[in-house]
Amino acid sequence: MVVPVVRRFAGAVALVLLVAGCSSGGGPVAPPEGCPAAGPAALACEIRAGDAVVHDPAASPEALADAGRRTQDAYQDLGDHPEWDAAVIAAVGPGLGGQTQHAVTAYRALTSLNGGPSALLPAWRVVDPLPAGQLRGYYDAAQHRFGIPWTVLAAVNLVETRMGRVVGLSSAGAQGPMQFMPATWAAYGLGGDVWNPRDSIMGAANYLAANGGASAGGLDRALRRYNNDVRYVRAVREYAAMMVADPRAFIGLRAWPVVYRTVAGDVPLPTGYASARRIPVAEWLATHPVTPGSR
Template sequence: MSRRNPFLRPLAAALLFCCIVPPATAQRVSARDKAAAEALVQRMAAAEQRYRDALVLAGNGDPRGAGEGNAALEDMEDVVDACVKLRGCPLSDLLATYKRLLKARADAEAGALDEPGDEDQPLGADPELAADVPEAARTVALLGGDNRHAFDRMVRYNPAIQAGIRRWLTDMRPQLMTSYENYQAMRHLMWPEFEKRGLPEALLFGILAKESNGRVHSVSRAGAAGPMQFMPATGRRFGLGPDGTGFDTRYDPRAAAEASATYLNERLRELNNELELALAGYNGGEGRALRVHRGSGGGSFWHASVYDQFPAETRDYVPMVIAAAWIYLHPRQFGVQFPRVDAQPATLRLARPASIYELTVCLGNAGSRDGYMRVLRNLNPRYTAEETIPAGTVLHATTRVAALYQRHCVDGPRAELARALVTADVNAALVRDVPAGSVAVGEATPLPAGVPATIATGRPQPATPKARQARIYKVARGDTLAGIARRHGCQVQVLARANGVKAPAYTLRQGQQLRLEGCTR
């Protein structure tokens, strides 16, 4: 919305009018005027609610917010104008409403503005964040928030860290913003695990941003998986890996954060609380970090004799993690305005079977640039994007996602459209060519000698083609009927009828055996 409030002038006029007109109670008020005044009060209340809703829209980046807010303000102006002319109208009450709204607007705008003098502050830990972290002294020391020893100053002004900040703020800015959005939705799951173990939140964010951009299903070429990228063997040491259902808990944000914090504290204890070396061990192997640390006599990561013993990937990883942490701690000092994210946890119960793909379509992207598929996947890592989730399943979400689900995904045109889009089969669009002048007669079956084959023989029995044996396919985890049909060259509807699978959900269960009826591959 525009920072200049179009209602300020009428508001000033109304205030002046209050000073010169007699109190409403001193005037004789008719029943008709009383009814009109009550109608204005109700109209003002509706405009107030409309204005507050517009502030929420604007705060979430919705372009409708500005228009709705301006329309609400114009309605308030009309109400005040009518109230001034009406006997017995409670003008002071209406002005109190304006005062509340103007304060709400000011508070909303203040949150987006830089604080005076912030640019000139040293790169120390923000007081409000430090107060929220247990063992704050340790946290500040780890991330260079005071000047008690040279290590803190080195981290704060090291050109390698500055170069990392430059990269995050230039060609890697989209990844930084994506990491922030993803982290905010998972923060209630991950941050408590670091907090309980006395580690700073900024460190958690820095690792998450560098490792996975906050995508819980990330898998590296080397086999590291999850938001914190644990290798299988390391994950098993800290309780991560396949559980009884086959789900790999490396993908679980809470479990991954707990394991990560425990692992880091283990490294810090054996590396004399050298944060850079602990991060080097996280990326390049704990054994290597410990050997280098002992061989150097406890030298800093930035000593050339130590630094050069780590691979190039680790030498890049350490400053990039710390750089992301610095930006997270001090966004205003770098001109960064992180997006506002609706991260209030909520749940929703599926009213009908659906996949995360289907939910992503019907939810739309109101209040979010990229929609809500990543939020649903991150908060519900046990489900693949395409598998059909049964009705009655409770999914983790945010308050916004839950509200959009009730509005668009339970029933209605968008819900039906989403269902049609995710079950659409490319093969159904293909028209099979038939050679000109030919008639499709099916498979010919040779007749044995002596079998009558002309009408002169009376009533010959029609030749029956030899039945083709249908192959059997066993449904694997994450399979959908449309996907199976694509792989085996058959139509979804034919496959569904042959196996008694009901449309439109086409729900399958793991281990179910399907007859590949009419399939060509």
């Protein structure tokens, strides 16, 4: 059985990797020009601004990273305030309103799936994900070979390790960007390297297809085999739906960084974070304080 790194979210698993709402860990950040400082109108403005950057073919990597962080933060804030749903969805407009609904539904599903916050940060490394074109090529190749939609593979990769940003074992010992248990990888990994992104994505497609995921009506059952919880299936399906509705949404989702939910609050784990042991949160924060606006 495949066991994902994330089980998470309003507290996030025993691991507590947030799927919606994190930061690159910089200093205080002002809202985009013209956006209110707080409330539903602020979230709608942040979501619209982030979407505009994602759809700008000239956007720099730095701009995409900032837009991804801001948008993810906005989705988490909205996920924690369901009373704002109607106002925010109306304010962002019909198309983007659908994307917003998918994102917050996934966030809430994953939040309910996980336990409380952790007192320890994980024994992980956090790295930059592969370039978007390279990842998309791997998803497309796996879809062509096994019939599993690329959007589903990308969504699983997002939920499991934030599209490869997290390098480490799950609490159950699952490995690689798509989080396989060793015995499952031996059966479905096609002789590849579980830590290799291409091999891991291909193995996940093989596993899902072998469990009926490429057949009509079989995908949900296959995802349940990947993680036996309907909330996990819902989250994967919602993130996949974002990319079905707008393939460019993949660029925005890939830009979402890593945050860990702890007893001291949400702690950003930026690229370069590396620890061979679990670290007490207070020990980390003593040298890496989380400043206002850097959630």
